[in-house]
């Protein structure tokens with residue numbers, strides 16, 4: 001992140017002007033990713049497009065791209081995983097808020113502010129597999145009878161991935 005750019009932003013203010021922000025964060029600045037990644041090399045490119053949703057509600061489209069180093073769970077070698085994802089967010093001021101549009105994920109503000117780094121981290125976590133494996137042709141330990149569909153995603157339930165993730169995090 002370039003010096004001088006604030007990480008916590010005023011969602012309502014940015015939505016008033018339909019501001020689009022682009023940021024790059026080092027992967028090592030994202031503590032919740034640590035256990036998933038082989039190391040902290042690389043960065044996340046994130047784009048936040050703020051918008052008014054009507055009746056005073058505020059939202060954003062959050063998109064991330066990154067190529068983190070993950071550990072193949074078959075051969076335990078590191079490899080570069082190409083990750084990309086995007087979500088439609090509706091910001092809420094309380095933990096029990098319900099999205100006005102069921103296609104949107106609710107994300108809680110603190111005093112009207114959100115951390116762009118935390119928002120990007122959450123979105124990237126959704127884009128990473130829980131069990132990472134090489135493509136079989138690149139993996140020394142790949143089974144000879146190729147099994148399809150082994151990569152499990154946190155975001156298996158795409159209807160409410162943020163809620164699912166937050167529930168998962170509460171249990172750990």
Ligand SMILES: [Zn+2]
Nearest residue numbers: 072075134139
């Ligand atoms: Zn492998």
